[in-house]
Amino acid sequence: MTPGSTRNGYAPGRLTVHSEPAKLAPVTRALRGAGRKIVLIPTMGALHEGHRELIRHARRIPGSVVPVVSIFVNPLQFAAGEDLDRYPRPLEDDLQVCREEGVDLVFTPQVEHMYPPGSETRIAAGPLGDELEGAARKGHFDGMLTVVAKLLHIVGPDVAVFGEKDYQQLTLVRRMVRDLDFPLRIVGVPTVREDDGMALSSRNAYLDPEQRRAAGVLSRALVAGTSVSARGHDEVLAAARGELASEPDVEVDYLELRDADLGPAPASGAGRLLVAARVGSTRLIDNVPVAF
Numbered sequence: 001m002t003p004g005s006t007r008n009g010y011a012p013g014r015l016t017v018h019s020e021p022a023k024l025a026p027v028t029r030a031l032r033g034a035g036r037k038i039v040l041i042p043t044m045g046a047l048h049e050g051h052r053e054l055i056r057h058a059r060r061i062p063g064s065v066v067p068v069v070s071i072f073v074n075p076l077q078f079a080a081g082e083d084l085d086r087y088p089r090p091l092e093d094d095l096q097v098c099r100e101e102g103v104d105l106v107f108t109p110q111v112e113h114m115y116p117p118g119s120e121t122r123i124a125a126g127p128l129g130d131e132l133e134g135a136a137r138k139g140h141f142d143g144m145l146t147v148v149a150k151l152l153h154i155v156g157p158d159v160a161v162f163g164e165k166d167y168q169q170l171t172l173v174r175r176m177v178r179d180l181d182f183p184l185r186i187v188g189v190p191t192v193r194e195d196d197g198m199a200l201s202s203r204n205a206y207l208d209p210e211q212r213r214a215a216g217v218l219s220r221a222l223v224a225g226t227s228v229s230a231r232g233h234d235e236v237l238a239a240a241r242g243e244l245a246s247e248p249d250v251e252v253d254y255l256e257l258r259d260a261d262l263g264p265a266p267a268s269g270a271g272r273l274l275v276a277a278r279v280g281s282t283r284l285i286d287n288v289p290v291a292f
């Protein structure tokens with residue numbers, strides 16, 4: 001246990017930090033047994049306003065909620081050559097955010113806690129795990145689902161909260177929970193954006209001012225696309241592509257229309273417009289709902 005902790009691993013109204021799964025698990029189990037509702041918010045840290053919104057959302061869930069934030073930069077979901085080493089890890093700032101937002105429990109495991117030697121079992125995301133983000137990031141979703149499954153087992157939440165910002169992640173987590181009979185509810189929270197529409201992301205910190213300005217085109221393109229949804233799929237994609245073309249330094253990886261479960265785009269009903277692009281060496285993603 002680390003600063004702020006108590007003998008029984010939990011103190012109402014105070015932040016308690018655990019890094020060992022075997023120490024946290026009995027704490028949440030006991031709280032659940034006492035009728036509290038455990039709500040898990042998994043993050044990789046570098047907490048921003050988007051994460052704060054997830055925590056606020058968690059706290060508004062009816063019942064006697066105990067919000068649990070996990071902070072873990074999961075090596076399994078980074079491919080070779082990605083930003084695992086340079087990913088920001090401002091732990092003290094993150095703990096301060098959690099304090100300000102009224103979080104009771106923070107889980108900050110080390111890699112050795114989550115993947116001790118000999119730990120080789122992985123969750124397979126299935127075909128959707130190889131599409132969209134998965135096409136560019138091999139193994140990303142298997143690694144993400146593996147850590148989410150472990151977090152769900154360790155914490156045993158009644159509810160877990162995820163952002164729509166990572167829509168494919170949210171979709172795959174929902175599917176895993178359904179397919180593998182995890183006994184909890186998954187809640188999705190709409191994306192929190194900057195004033196110019198840009199989705200907040202820990203990776204935005206990599207952008208220099210000119211790249212940050214150019215990156216604003218992603219959300220503008222999505223808005224341009226959705227604004228012509230009454231004219232059909234081709235017009236949506238053309239409008240979004242036209243906007244993206246206005247920033248030559250933004251290298252588009254994909255722009256796709258899908259249905260709300262990320263299957264083929266529907267002729268009518270709820271769809272999703274998704275984009276991924278590189279700005280310099282930084283990969284950015286965004287998505288919005290679109291109705292047909």
Ligand code: AMP
Nearest residue numbers: 043044045050162163165166191192200
């Ligand atoms: P990360 O720390 O980037 O792994 O994100 C942790 C959680 O926060 C995920 O469920 C993300 O989808 C969510 N999240 C990240 N950015 C935002 C945002 N701008 N708005 C809402 N949720 C977000």
